Amino acid sequence: MHFPYEVALPANIVVRPVSGKRDTKAFIDLAFRLNANDPHWVPPLKSEVAGTIDPKKNGWFSHAEGQLFLAERDGKTVGRISAHIDTLALEMPAEQGFGPGTGFWGMFEAEDEATAQALIAQAEQWLAGKGTTRALGPVSLSIWEEPGLLVKGHDHAPTVMMGHHAPQYRGWIEGAGYAPTKKLLTYELDITREFPPVVQRIVKSGEKNARINVREVDKSNFDREAEIILAILNDAWSDNWGFVPLTPPEIDDVGKKLKPIVFNDLIRIAELDGEPVAFMITLPNLNEAIAPLKGSLLPFGWAKLLLWLRKPKSRTMRVPLMGVVKRLQSSRMASQLAFMMIEYIRRSATANYGAERGEIGWILDDNQGMIAIADAIQSQVNREYIVYQKPIG
Template sequence: MSPSPSPTASGPLSIRPVTSAADAARFVDLVWSLYADDPHWVPPLKTEVHALIGGIKTNPWFGHAQAQFWLAMRGDTVVGRISAQVDSLVLTHMGAGTGHWGMFECIDDQAVADLLLTTAEDWLRARGITRAQGPFSLSVWDEPGLLVQGFEGAPTVMMGHHRNWYERLVTAHGYAGIKDLHCWSLPIDKPFPEMVQRIVAFSERNPKLVTRPVDKSRFDAEAALILDILNDAWSDNWGFVPLTPAEIAHVGKKLKPIVFENLIRIAELEGEPVGFLIALPDINEMTRDLNGRLFPFGWAKLLWRLRHPRVRRIRVPLMGIRKKLQGQRISSLMAFQMIEYIRRSCVEEFGAIEGEIGWILDDNGPMRSIADAIDSHVTRTYRIFERPLVPSQD
């Protein structure tokens, strides 16, 4: 058994819904005790987590979904947390009867994990859900999956990190893995293999193909364009749920401070925008010492660091090419051209030496082929689990 959040935690085990600001604070703060001895954990920004779970006023996801949050208590000490959510877009795109749980954190105690998961399942079952999947914290666009491989390193920006006993607790409750999401890493301070360089050179001789940097002075329009391509490009992927206009605007506002023009490319074919690639500096390197607090001085520190960021790692969270071009030769040309141009900017402007691509679905053949071509390798794996929910006998 691993240490509990408090060596003095004792008393009966119970669970309570999050119903107040004080409950929400305890829900968010739990991870500081759970990961106190984990050298690879990066404290999340508390304002971001509170906004994620705060309802429609701070997260437009609640415009098409509902969620409930719980705390597991051992006496007066919080020893676990979980969410359960039903999303109308998930029901449409992932199948009727599909519900999710997430935000799962727990001491190494099967009884606590069982109580959390059973509570979430009961809530889902009461809303007609017949299969529970998780973790989604809160959606596929936030932090999906449970880390099952790659515990020895720190996560990059917007990726999760978990204790190594979570998989055991979840599978012991009856869950089986249904989908793996991989992060691929590679050195970027040296040129790509010669084959990739030849492809890029060939693409540059095609006058119909142009990959341009994003224009931050037209940020709202550029963000809407990119996310429109994304909704089209990813529509056949497992787990895909389209972003709504309100979510697109929200994501754009959230990402704007960490958007750098030469790290986002839009591919145009005969003047039509048909693809994009987004790369982000690993902001975790800049926020780790803030210990989750932007105030009173953390925000000023972060803004200063973002003026001319120098980071070791760059993450590519999203790339997409419109469906009508997928599988065609031109799509490979634009993909490698965007990747190479961004690689150069990462090294020259940000001093980065390592890149991470991900996540990539385990069955996404085209993206895995690109990752293989640039000599990257899987360093972290996140797993989605599923369990059928038997209807209540009550």
């Protein structure tokens, strides 16, 4: 294959494609070595990472292709990166962030800046060889998984399904010619305190409105509830930056992963005149349970995890997704439904799971509606992520 430009590597660094089980193991294990001294890094379950990067096990690959790379210095693994193309992202309008010519890289870890530069250059070469003209990163792997580089919030551990990166990566990525294209925010708040009086009044007003019904999900009817939430999500988020519709294979994967940490009283669907129009998903912070397992369920990690899942006690709850159908957005009704769902879940989280802290995100930095809601419940930005871009080819 002819590449539009060649990558000049330092003499002692080799970047090569991942091939076979040994390379895959090295790709996964590297993150554990490089982050071993970071007290806030949460070791992921290695089996989960293996499933994410395996095209046979990750439904995202039904509309995407990619290549993993390892960087080696004198035979030692010192870095890793993925380069990937999402065909659905290519079809999205350019004004929403992606569109024709867009490629991605992610799963990024590097021992030093020279390694980082070599890895990024190799990812760009692979993407350019596929005909892309613009690289975005880090995005690991789907935009729905771990988008962006952590640039604020290194002083505390991430919650479930959130990325955590070494502080020096920012300078290395910007040094490779990348500029920010979108900032993603996470908000935290003390959920043991009642919300301000104005929010309480809005909630009570909604409770008096016979048109509104905010209900718990029914996990025994998981597929049907997931279908309702997905329909609202795809409508509510369709105009957002970075939106790529979730496909049936991905939905199946998400269902399998999240079902063990889905609890009826932590996920709410709001109905207006009997029609589902809004939802809010809250997850107990699984990271609190898996952090001590050091990436493995063996020999006894599986038993500890199962015990936690039966009746989780979680200091932190994360709200990864919330949505209101497009026709109601920017209306008072949308805010009212959001406050009602937040309040009901707050009560359940504190009473039934011992939660003290909530985390909402990520939220796009230009999503004024969600930012206004976060401000109204007196939450504060605790983590910031940046998605970078660069012309290539």
